[in-house]
Amino acid sequence: MTDPVVSISDLRFAWAPGRDVLDIESFTLNAGERLFLRGASGTGKSTLLGIVAGVLEAGAGSVQILGHELTTLKPAARDRLRADHLGVIFQMFNLVPYLSVIGNVTLPLRFSPKRRAAIDGTEENEARRLLARLGLTDESLLSRRVSDLSVGQQQRVAAARALIGGPEIVIADEPTSALDAHVRDQFISLLSEEAQRTGAALLFVSHDAGLADHFDRAVDLSDINRAGVNA
Amino acid sequence: MSAILSLAWKSLMNRKGSVLLTLLAVALSVALFLGVDKARTGAREGFGNTISGTELIVGAPTGSVNLLLYSVFRMGSATAEISWPTYQQIANRPDVDWAVPISLGDSHRGFRVMGTTTEYFDHYKYGRQQDLTLAEGARFDDLFDAVIGADVARELGYDIGSPMILSHGLGQADFGSGHDNRPFRVSGILAPTGTPVDQTVHVSLEAITAIHVGWETGAKNPLADTISEETIRSFDLTPKTVTAIFLGLERKGTILTTRREINTNRGEPLMAIIPSQALAELWSVTAIAERALLAVSIFVIAVGVVSILTSILTSLNERRREMSILRAVGARPGHIFTLLVLEAGLVGFLGALVGIILIHALLLVAGPMVAERFGISLIGTGLGLTDLYTLLAVTGAALLAGAIPAWMAFRRSLADGLSIRV
Numbered sequence: 218m219t220d221p222v223v224s225i226s227d228l229r230f231a232w233a234p235g236r237d238v239l240d241i242e243s244f245t246l247n248a249g250e251r252l253f254l255r256g257a258s259g260t261g262k263s264t265l266l267g268i269v270a271g272v273l274e275a276g277a278g279s280v281q282i283l284g285h286e287l288t289t290l291k292p293a294a295r296d297r298l299r300a301d302h303l304g305v306i307f308q309m310f311n312l313v314p315y316l317s318v319i320g321n322v323t324l325p326l327r328f329s330p331k332r333r334a335a336i337d338g339t340e341e342n343e344a345r346r347l348l349a350r351l352g353l354t355d356e357s358l359l360s361r362r363v364s365d366l367s368v369g370q371q372q373r374v375a376a377a378r379a380l381i382g383g384p385e386i387v388i389a390d391e392p393t394s395a396l397d398a399h400v401r402d403q404f405i406s407l408l409s410e411e412a413q414r415t416g417a418a419l420l421f422v423s424h425d426a427g428l429a430d431h432f433d434r435a436v437d438l439s440d441i442n443r444a445g446v447n448a
Numbered sequence: 449m450s451a452i453l454s455l456a457w458k459s460l461m462n463r464k465g466s467v468l469l470t471l472l473a474v475a476l477s478v479a480l481f482l483g484v485d486k487a488r489t490g491a492r493e494g495f496g497n498t499i500s501g502t503e504l505i506v507g508a509p510t511g512s513v514n515l516l517l518y519s520v521f522r523m524g525s526a527t528a529e530i531s532w533p534t535y536q537q538i539a540n541r542p543d544v545d546w547a548v549p550i551s552l553g554d555s556h557r558g559f560r561v562m563g564t565t566t567e568y569f570d571h572y573k574y575g576r577q578q579d580l581t582l583a584e585g586a587r588f589d590d591l592f593d594a595v596i597g598a599d600v601a602r603e604l605g606y607d608i609g610s611p612m613i614l615s616h617g618l619g620q621a622d623f624g625s626g627h628d629n630r631p632f633r634v635s636g637i638l639a640p641t642g643t644p645v646d647q648t649v650h651v652s653l654e655a656i657t658a659i660h661v662g663w664e665t666g667a668k669n670p671l672a673d674t675i676s677e678e679t680i681r682s683f684d685l686t687p688k689t690v691t692a693i694f695l696g697l698e699r700k701g702t703i704l705t706t707r708r709e710i711n712t713n714r715g716e717p718l719m720a721i722i723p724s725q726a727l728a729e730l731w732s733v734t735a736i737a738e739r740a741l742l743a744v745s746i747f748v749i750a751v752g753v754v755s756i757l758t759s760i761l762t763s764l765n766e767r768r769r770e771m772s773i774l775r776a777v778g779a780r781p782g783h784i785f786t787l788l789v790l791e792a793g794l795v796g797f798l799g800a801l802v803g804i805i806l807i808h809a810l811l812l813v814a815g816p817m818v819a820e821r822f823g824i825s826l827i828g829t830g831l832g833l834t835d836l837y838t839l840l841a842v843t844g845a846a847l848l849a850g851a852i853p854a855w856m857a858f859r860r861s862l863a864d865g866l867s868i869r870v
Contacts, residue, residue, distance in 0.1 A: 272775060293780055300778020313770055315462030316455075327451035328778035378777065 220284065221245040222385050222418045223269055227278035229444075230264060238264050240444035241278075244436070248385065251409055251419040253429045256438030262422050265438070266390055269420070270303055271295030283385055300329040304379025304417065306408075308391040311375035312363040318353075319344045321363055322377045325384075332382025347377040350414075351407050369400040376408050380415055387417045394423065405431045452783055456790040459770075463763065467795060470759045474799025477752035478842060479807040481745040485834060486811065488738050495731060498643045499723045501573030503703050506530070506538060506710055507692040509719040513733070516726040518552065519692040522560040522644050526552065529689035534716045538693055543706050545698045546571050549690035551656045554614050559600045561614050561649045563656030563687070569595075571696055574643045584608055585636035588652050591681060593635035597646035601637045610634045612649070614659060630659045630677075654685035695720075749842060756795050757849040760788060764853050771861050784861045788854035789847055796846020800839045804831075 223246035230239040238261040246252050256262035267273035268280055271287050272295075280287040283302055287295055304325070312321045322344035326333045336343045348359070351373040363371065372392055379387045389408065393401040405421075409431060412419040421432060429435040460467045499520050507515045508528035517523040530549075539547035548571050551563035566587045569580050585608040588595050594612055606612070612632040632651065640646055658680050697703060703722065710720040771784050779787075808831065 270776070293782075296778060296780040299776075303778075305776040307773075307776070310769055311773065313773055315458045320458070324774075325777040327455075328783070 221247050224281040228275050229277040237444040241441050246418050249416050251433045253432035253435040254422045255426050257424050260438050271299045301331040302385045304384045304387040306375045306379045306389040306392040309395045318359045335382045368395050383415045387419050389421045452786050470755050471799045473755045474752040475802035477748045478800045478803025481749050482807045484745040497575040502694045503697045504695040504720045506720045509717050512721040512726045513730050526691045535690050543698050543702045546696040548694040550692050552691045556614050556649050563653040574641050581639045582636045583639040588635050592632045594632045595636040595650040597638050597648045598640035599646040606634050653687045657685040657687050753845045753849050756792050756846050760853040781858050781861050785854040785858040789850040792850020793847040797843040800842035804835050
């Protein structure tokens with residue numbers, strides 16, 4: 218197995234001094250791996266994702282993303298790293314309301330010349346290709362306002378956006394909690410397949426342990442987080 | 449930068465309704481400001497152009513502004529008159545080229561009546577040495593002929609041949625206080641000049657004397673009406689006094705010497721003013737009001753810019769999610785800051801642009817009318833540096849105003865991280 222894309226050791230994080238939200242001895246996400254991270258709400262999973270994405274700064278310890286030590290990088294460099302190597306899918310309301318479906322999918326390319334360069338052909342064609350892979354082929358659907366799409370469709374657009382330009386890591390934070398069971402399973406397999414095809418490691422976070430079967434490996438946040446404080 | 453600019457544009461288009469209202473507020477404030485500025489420039493130019501070609505105005509001693517006000521602007525009244533022999537003495541000075549006497553004191557339905565000689569029409573000039581021209585009819589020839597200004601004709605609906613009854617003093621013509629026994633007829637109508645000439649009824653000096661036959665005591669003699677027109681025509685109607693004298697000099701170089709000599713005249717005390725100097729003095733008084741008006745319109749622009757600030761601030765909460773999404777796909781906090789500043793700048797820029805187009809379209813349509821009615825020349829003040837500076841200043845102010853919500857969003861995007869708050 219190649220080097221891990223995310224490697225955390227002795228991470229501590231607190232919103233207020235003395236009240237640790239995260240205290241993780243070790244956590245890794247390997248290249249191309251599809252990892253299920255289970256955590257009930259309030260166990261610090263959003264905080265952990267914020268740290269991995271380089272938006273939050275770790276209080277202590279080491280956080281390595283693709284060999285870059287985040288704790289020593291300047292904020293601008295962390296932003297650059299996120300733009301180039303990370304795709305993010307939120308729980309819901311993932312899309313920028315004033316951009317078209319295509320505009321939303323290609324949004325990361327505006328901030329990352331590296332991901333722009335990774336695309337064959339035009340940005341729009343790449344967006345259409347990804348959307349088609351995720352089951353969104355209907356032309357009338359693509360011309361609709363994003364707020365008029367169903368939640369399931371919105372999440373697929375968000376998945377296409379996270380995958381465009383081939384980032385090494387895709388983070389999904391409870392992306393299926395607003396979907397019904399049938400749509401949820403379909404979404405997870407599509408996302409999982411596409412991540413595998415592009416070679417992205419998938420860090421899928423959910424409180425629903427029942428989803429663990431879809432993934433290569435499952436980790437329970439409460440097992441690795443020694444802080445265990447409600448945050 | 450261009451990526452953010454296109455985002456800012458799309459974001460604005462998404463909120464078309466409220467953005468358009470804000471843009472309109474800015475546009476109207478800019479149009480008001482530029483309108484005031486152009487009216488001000490036009491008024492100042494028009495004001496300075498009220499009289500030209502006249503080197504000196506002579507009257508009884510008073511303030512120079514006062515003399516200018518009553519002799520040229522037909523405002524207020526003279527404190528004293530100049531006797532006819534003194535007029536003749538001034539007119540016969542070797543350094544005087546021409547001397548036109550004027551006699552004021554009567555009115556016709558709110559318009560001042562001025563007695564003068566036909567030479568007045570040759571020598572009174574306005575603007576860039578423009579002559580008075582007759583739109584219709586001829587100069588006064590008969591004793592009871594009147595030449596009226598363009599405003600008089602328009603407002604009173606007079607044509608050539610219309611009868612007019614002058615009133616004594618400056619009030620309305622009541623029964624008994626009017627010169628109703630001596631009706632005039634309109635012999636000519638002057639073309640509009642945009643000067644007080646438009647509001648003046650011109651008659652001959654002799655006519656002024658004639659209508660005052662029987663008024664020697666200052667009030668109407670009960671027997672005045674018994675004097676027939678034929679009798680009056682047979683009188684010597686040479687005036688005893690005139691109100692002021694317009695002078696043209698043989699050589700411009702002597703203007704200061706001539707003025708000093710008239711001011712120190714040994715007989716009757718006199719005062720001579722140089723019109724352009726007195727105009728400048730008068731303008732410095734009105735300049736205060738003019739500046740106040742300009743200050744108010746600048747504040748209106750400030751209100752317009754504040755409305756940009758308000759509209760962005762109110763949209764900030766509902767856009768918190770959008771900011772988190774942008775951060776997640778790789779936007780730096782600086783990008784968020786730039787996005788909001790650009791949105792404000794765009795609204796400011798477009799608003800100012802629309803305002804400039806608005807005011808110029810308005811001037812193009814209404815300009816000729818304003819010029820004719822109020823004598824303020826607004827055309828020919830086309831697109832200029834003022835417009836460019838206003839555009840830049842408003843855009844700059846909008847960018848600055850946008851920095852406030854942008855800074856708030858910037859701080860928030862650092863604190864919120866990737867978590868999305870509704």
